[in-house]
Amino acid sequence: MSVLVVGSVALDDVETPFGKFHEILGGSASYFSLAANFFTDVKVVAVIGDDFPNNFLEIFETKNIGLTGLRRVSGKTFRWHGKYGYDLGDPETIGTYLNVFETFDPVIPEDYRESSYVFLANIDPELQLNVLKQVINPKLVAMDTMNYWIVNKPKELKEVLARVNVLIINDSETRALANEPKIMKAARAILDMGPGVLIVKRGEYGALLFSEEGIFWAPSYPLEEVIDPTGAGDSFAGAFMGYIAGSGISHSINFKRGVVYGSVIASFTVEDFSVNRLISLKREEIDIRFDAFLNLSNLD
Amino acid sequence: MSVLVVGSVALDDVETPFGKFHEILGGSASYFSLAANFFTDVKVVAVIGDDFPNNFLEIFETKNIGLTGLRRVSGKTFRWHGKYGYDLGDPETIGTYLNVFETFDPVIPEDYRESSYVFLANIDPELQLNVLKQVINPKLVAMDTMNYWIVNKPKELKEVLARVNVLIINDSETRALANEPKIMKAARAILDMGPGVLIVKRGEYGALLFSEEGIFWAPSYPLEEVIDPTGAGDSFAGAFMGYIAGSGISHSINFKRGVVYGSVIASFTVEDFSVNRLISLKREEIDIRFDAFLNLSNLD
Numbered sequence: 318m319s320v321l322v323v324g325s326v327a328l329d330d331v332e333t334p335f336g337k338f339h340e341i342l343g344g345s346a347s348y349f350s351l352a353a354n355f356f357t358d359v360k361v362v363a364v365i366g367d368d369f370p371n372n373f374l375e376i377f378e379t380k381n382i383g384l385t386g387l388r389r390v391s392g393k394t395f396r397w398h399g400k401y402g403y404d405l406g407d408p409e410t411i412g413t414y415l416n417v418f419e420t421f422d423p424v425i426p427e428d429y430r431e432s433s434y435v436f437l438a439n440i441d442p443e444l445q446l447n448v449l450k451q452v453i454n455p456k457l458v459a460m461d462t463m464n465y466w467i468v469n470k471p472k473e474l475k476e477v478l479a480r481v482n483v484l485i486i487n488d489s490e491t492r493a494l495a496n497e498p499k500i501m502k503a504a505r506a507i508l509d510m511g512p513g514v515l516i517v518k519r520g521e522y523g524a525l526l527f528s529e530e531g532i533f534w535a536p537s538y539p540l541e542e543v544i545d546p547t548g549a550g551d552s553f554a555g556a557f558m559g560y561i562a563g564s565g566i567s568h569s570i571n572f573k574r575g576v577v578y579g580s581v582i583a584s585f586t587v588e589d590f591s592v593n594r595l596i597s598l599k600r601e602e603i604d605i606r607f608d609a610f611l612n613l614s615n616l617d
Numbered sequence: 618m619s620v621l622v623v624g625s626v627a628l629d630d631v632e633t634p635f636g637k638f639h640e641i642l643g644g645s646a647s648y649f650s651l652a653a654n655f656f657t658d659v660k661v662v663a664v665i666g667d668d669f670p671n672n673f674l675e676i677f678e679t680k681n682i683g684l685t686g687l688r689r690v691s692g693k694t695f696r697w698h699g700k701y702g703y704d705l706g707d708p709e710t711i712g713t714y715l716n717v718f719e720t721f722d723p724v725i726p727e728d729y730r731e732s733s734y735v736f737l738a739n740i741d742p743e744l745q746l747n748v749l750k751q752v753i754n755p756k757l758v759a760m761d762t763m764n765y766w767i768v769n770k771p772k773e774l775k776e777v778l779a780r781v782n783v784l785i786i787n788d789s790e791t792r793a794l795a796n797e798p799k800i801m802k803a804a805r806a807i808l809d810m811g812p813g814v815l816i817v818k819r820g821e822y823g824a825l826l827f828s829e830e831g832i833f834w835a836p837s838y839p840l841e842e843v844i845d846p847t848g849a850g851d852s853f854a855g856a857f858m859g860y861i862a863g864s865g866i867s868h869s870i871n872f873k874r875g876v877v878y879g880s881v882i883a884s885f886t887v888e889d890f891s892v893n894r895l896i897s898l899k900r901e902e903i904d905i906r907f908d909a910f911l912n913l914s915n916l917d
Contacts, residue, residue: 403798404798498703498704499840499841499842499843500821500839501839501840501841502841504839519822521800522819522822522823523822523823523834523836525839531912532839532913533913533914533915534823534836534839534913534914535914536823536834536836536914539800539801539804539825539832539834540799540801541799541801541802542799543799570916570917573916574916577916611916612831613832613833613834614833614834614835614836614914616870616873616874616877616911617870
């Protein structure tokens with residue numbers, strides 16, 4: 318089954334202590350789709366401006382990612398400018414320029430509306446609700462969000478949460494959303510808001526999967542070299558959803574394996590800037606690292 | 618086989634947002650010995666003042682912990698006063714009063730010198746070296762240290778590191794000791810300093826075991842309630858060493874299992890203040906949580 322993602326396609330300026338990159342391909346839908354594409358077919362709904370380079374479009378086309386829902390409109394493409402410190406932790410946002418994204422109103426193409434697997438990337442919860450009104454009987458809907466929406470649109474966000482199956486956010490978003498510093502209590506409070514599954518991404522510390530079946534802990538791969546952490550979270554979500562879409566929701570082990578695949582793909586994403594590592598990545602490399610992940614926490 | 622620990626026995630003042638505790642039993646050797654005691658016999662070398670309460674001594678005596686090396690001298694017992702914020706992360710040290718610990722010169726009792734398993738808790742590296750000169754052919758020596766010694770006695774610390782088998786420290790100490798922000802590179806640099814095994818404690822994010830055989834990642838137990846994080850690291854080390862001393866060093870799986878037992882015991886320690894939870898803890902509870910730990914990262 319294919320996955321539908323609604324999110325951003327952006328041009329990023331990224332600064333790290335190890336390099337500066339100007340107008341590179343970014344955006345949640347870019348990382349998500351290239352990650353999910355290793356496991357299943359992907360369709361993108363997003364918006365770009367008339368300045369968006371054709372060679373970036375070709376990246377998606379070469380991978381046969383569905384672009385019927387990628388609208389090109391007059392104006393400049395969404396831009397993000399971020400800067401990482403030596404710890405390569407949370408970046409400082411130097412600037413966010415919404416441009417054509419400011420009036421983004423996602424229209425799901427007719428033949429995408431029956432998508433079984435839907436991912437609502439980190440966009441305005443009102444837009445996320447609009448998407449949910451357009452899709453017909455999805456099997457699984459997952460979503461991301463961020464502190465900005467938790468603070469500024471709590472009511473709309475709660476409405477979306479009540480209607481999705483999986484929430485994929487990070488540690489600090491988990492605490493903020495539940496207004497509770499303890500991760501276990503916060504997780505339970507969030508499960509009470511609607512989603513049956515909560516995945517907490519913890520960067521170099523791995524990821525936690527919470528559901529009524531209990532907790533699963535996936536390690537993170539201890540990397541030799543991190544070049545650019547941008548897109549780790551979105552490619553995590555992409556691999557997770559791609560794997561689930563490819564393997565189905567009937568067995569809970571698929572959710573656990575999806576989380577491990579999410580960690581695997583994220584660990585590759587950060588090895589190069591932009592989506593470069595996702596472009597060069599081979600399926601065999603994914604499988605090798607998947608096994609290495611399992612070994613990492615294997616007692617035998 | 619029994620374990621010998623050389624460290625501190627202290628009276629702590631601990632403040633958390635959830636409670637204040639005055640002159641409670643603390644110190645690395647206290648937490649270590651009560652944790653290791655679940656797995657093997659323990660002997661303590663430390664110093665206390667004439668103000669040290671007898672009911673605290675009885676805690677060790679009731680558990681049959683060897684106290685031949687616990688010297689009571691004239692003066693006040695070592696005191697630490699720490700304060701935790703709402704995240705219950707690293708505490709702020711309000712005061713450290715060495716008192717009788719200032720002139721502590723560990724003398725290993727004659728019948729402790731052939732101890733096979735030795736733990737050098739976080740004390741002056743010169744004292745750690747003194748201990749190493751007194752013990753005869755130990756099978757396994759493990760040690761702890763802290764940023765203060767990394768900065769102020771690097772030469773002496775390197776001498777100890779060259780002579781021990783296992784180093785057990787936290788994330789920030791790992792980066793500081795290797796002067797390298799990336800944990801993988803830092804770990805390799807530290808293994809080159811001497812110890813064949815490096816265990817990096819990461820609090821709520823688990824622990825990493827590095828050796829020439831590779832990496833093992835133990836999760837941390839996601840706790841509902843943390844009351845007082847003091848002693849988590851020392852009881853981790855105690856459980857690890859106790860388990861190894863009880864099961865032997867010939868199989869590498871014992872080191873992995875030791876790390877999991879370390880995480881298990883640490884997760885109990887923080888459930889109450891001082892050593893209270895270690896006193897009430899039953900072996901069955903440890904086994905149940907050990908299985909829960911394995912389940913936490915089990916795909917099947």
